[in-house]
């Protein structure tokens with residue numbers, strides 16, 4: 447039995463679209479203040495699992511947040527409990543400015559937004575420079591920073607990050623993942639879903655490899671990246 451307190455635990459979870467399972471019998475742990483990653487190819491079921499943890503999709507099995515069963519909380523209450531998803535498509539309001547997008551992320555905070563926003567600008571100076579710019583005109587990396595900044599406005603304790611590196615150049619990927627590490631150092635527990643196995647495994651404490659809706663391998667980030675099969679399938683040629 448591990449003595450590390452768990453931020454998030456999923457036990458024997460299955461998620462279906464209609465009758466068809468997209469995730470089958472997966473179990474994972476995310477320890478407090480750590481990074482757990484799920485790597486896997488397109489269509490493996492990674493986003494489906496994240497959406498089931500947020501409650502948008504039905505999760506058959508057990509999931510708990512800081513030891514409390516998640517099904518106690520309806521979807522709309524989970525953000526208030528500190529569980530926040532940054533979706534793969536980043537889902538910003540393109541016609542609004544950077545700052546307006548950030549303010550929307552802080553709607554649960556009542557009056558704390560002004561101080562929070564200054565903190566976010568300190569972490570993301572590039573967003574501060576562009577605070578009056580329309581979100582629709584940002585570069586891919588800046589859009590990801592804004593999606594992260596907006597999520598941070600609600601003071602997450604557990605951040606679910608769906609492919610933050612998607613579509614970004616290697617240098618920007620490194621910058622984004624450095625921010626993920628800084629969030630961890632600030633005490634946020636992070637579940638990171640990635641196709642970019644090499645980058646994710648480098649920063650992960652714990653890692654799971656997903657294929658066809660199931661976890662086929664798990665271990666520390668270092669163990670999984672040293673596995674010859676993973677090296678060949680997920681990291682060859684990069």
Ligand SMILES: Nc1ncnc2c1ncn2[C@@H]1O[C@H](COP(=O)(O)OP(=O)(O)OP(=O)(O)O)[C@@H](O)[C@H]1O
Nearest residue numbers: 463468486487488489490491492493494495534641
């Ligand atoms: N709304 C849906 N209805 C039916 N099937 C779906 C739906 N969304 C996803 N699926 C299927 O579920 C499986 C898992 O998809 P999912 O998006 O979770 O994979 P993923 O690992 O996140 O991949 P990607 O990196 O491409 O997002 C795929 O076979 C996909 O076609």
